[in-house]
Amino acid sequence: MNFNTTANHRGFTLLEVLVALTIITLSLGALISTSGSHASSAGYLKQKTIAHWVAMNEITQLRIEKAWPGKGDTKGSTEMAGAEWYWTRTVKETEDENSRQVEFKVFLDEARESSLTRLVVYLFKPAETTTPQL
Template sequence: MRAACRREGHACGFTLLEVLVALTILALALGALIKTGGDHAALIDGLGERTQGYLVAENQLQRFRLEGLWPEAGVRKDSLEHAGRRWLWQASFETTPDPDLVRVTLEVKSREDGPVAARLTGFLARPGG
């Protein structure tokens, strides 16, 4: 069609409708691309928080082991600094059928009202047992 307009001496170009359709398609594609980028950034941030939370939980479990104390059944809470952030942890100590083992469940949050970033379960052996 464009070759025909050149041969006949008519001005060639896109119609207003063709331009509007192209711009609409471009706007939809760019919108989808921006949303995907935002979703990806949020996912990466969440993964980073869960990874750091897991490291805090694992470190706290190792601290309990190094203390060499025999904890009573119950809950213990505290906070600590890790990777430039304040983390809140809660440890639940439960007896087990083996009298020389205590089950420890650690939950870690990055803020008081936030979701649990990591949950870790481990066991402590009675010192000298």
């Protein structure tokens, strides 16, 4: 019998294959975990963006109406992007009697437990308009 101990063997050993599979498994696990958290973050950012738009729309509505909001809290809701958004508006006096601080908070739940956005603006008292005499 002739055993050739110097023969060239091609391929990988079982141990090398198992180590490679372990590395690939760990890498794919980390990739899937990262992808999942990225998708979750993207959804949260989408909600925050739409909530900000809701607040901006309500402020714009106040400005268009040239309304002088009364002090205190007001609650309301708006539909946007296929969802119902709940908001609170808090109006406070400022040192200047011709301006008011308006704070909007927007929530996704009707219980208004955790706001997605908070926006504070200052509105100035609309000028008295008079009709021109002809």
